[in-house]
Amino acid sequence: xxxxxxxxxxxxxxxxxxxxxxxxxxxxxxxxxxxxxxxxxxxxxxxxxxxxxxxxxxxxxxxxxxxxxxxxxxxxxxxxxxxxxxxxxxxxxxxxxxxxxxxxxxxxxxxxxxxxxxxxxxxxxxxxxxxxxxxxxxxxxxxxxxxxxxxxxxxxxxxxxxxxxxxxxxxxxxxxxxxxxxxxxxxxxxxxxxxxxxxxxxxxxxxxxxxxxxxxxxxxxxxxxxxxxxxxxx
Numbered sequence: 165x166x167x168x169x170x171x172x173x174x175x176x177x178x179x180x181x182x183x184x185x186x187x188x189x190x191x192x193x194x195x196x197x198x199x200x201x202x203x204x205x206x207x208x209x210x211x212x213x214x215x216x217x218x219x220x221x222x223x224x225x226x227x228x229x230x231x232x233x234x235x236x237x238x239x240x241x242x243x244x245x246x247x248x249x250x251x252x253x254x255x256x257x258x259x260x261x262x263x264x265x266x267x268x269x270x271x272x273x274x275x276x277x278x279x280x281x282x283x284x285x286x287x288x289x290x291x292x293x294x295x296x297x298x299x300x301x302x303x304x305x306x307x308x309x310x311x312x313x314x315x316x317x318x319x320x321x322x323x324x325x326x327x328x329x330x331x332x333x334x335x336x337x338x339x340x341x342x343x344x345x346x347x348x349x350x351x352x353x354x355x356x357x358x359x360x361x362x363x364x365x366x367x368x369x370x371x372x373x374x375x376x377x378x379x380x381x382x383x384x385x386x387x388x389x390x391x392x393x394x395x396x397x398x
Contacts, residue, residue, distance in 0.1 A: 166339040166382065168346060175374035178254050185260045186370045189250055192265050193243060194365075200239055204232035241282025242268030242275050248311040251373040255381055267315075274318050281310055281322040288326070305337050305344075306330045312380045332383040343379060347372045 179186060211228030218224065246265040254260055268278040285307050293300030309329035314320060320328075333340060347368065354364035 166336055168339065168343045171343065171378040171382070172346070172371075172375050174255075174378055175371055178378075179251075179370045179374045182254065182260050183366065183370065185262070186250070186254075187366055189247075189260055189262050189265055190365055190369065192262055193247055196243060197240070200236055204236055207232045207235075237283055237286075238279055241278040241280075244282065245274075245278040245311055245314065247373070248377075249315050251370070251377040252312055252315060252380065254374055255377045271318075274314075277314060277318065277320075277322060281314055281325055284322045284326060285310065301341075302337060305340050306333050308340065308376070309333060309380055309383060312377070332380075332387055336383065340379060343375065344372075347375075 207228045211224050211226075214224040214228075243265065245268040249267045250260050250264045253264065268275050289300055289303050289307065292303040307326055307329050309332045310322075310325040313325045313328050313332075314322075317325075350368045350371070351364065353368055354360050356363065
């Protein structure tokens with residue numbers, strides 16, 4: 165039976181002894197993300213400057229914006245996959261390692277698989293959101309397991325990961341949504357002046373991510389009758 169409270173209590177036991185390592189990993193993740201944002205920002209400034217000199221009516225700026233967006237999409241997907249691996253491994257008793265954040269960069273095949281998965285998730289969720297916001301929320305819940313599936317099965321295509329994710333979440337959409345919703349007050353700690361951001365990233369974020377990884381293990385057990393660690397985590 166889906167037991168949100170048990171998943172959260174278990175998560176506390178799993179991530180608390182590893183807070184130091186998780187903090188280092190998160191700093192690396194945020195640092196790289198910030199660096200990518202700076203590159204994108206500089207690219208847009210260059211585009212504006214060239215437009216002003218050549219009077220191209222925003223053409224160069226538009227091209228620079230597209231290039232910047234491509235850069236962010238290409239690198240953010242692999243980084244997200246690395247973060248998901250960190251927290252999934254944690255639920256199997258593995259000690260988190262900073263190198264795990266670069267897991268998707270260990271092979272070209274896995275790197276591009278994570279890029280395709282990230283792009284398809286964004287595209288499909290956006291298309292469903294065009295119908296109405298609720299279908300978009302439902303699809304975002306349906307696709308949550310896709311990252312874990314790719315970690316366990318790197319040979320699977322992005323579409324296969326998404327389809328299997330839908331299968332795993334079937335019957336538990338509301339449970340997963342309520343689990344996410346249960347962190348809403350915790351998430352508000354980020355708004356506390358000065359210390360809020362440290363509370364969120366130092367405690368709330370790993371708490372939430374570990375809980376969701378435990379949810380994934382429950383879904384695997386329910387659908388397949390096994391929660392054996394994927395080969396990548398053994």
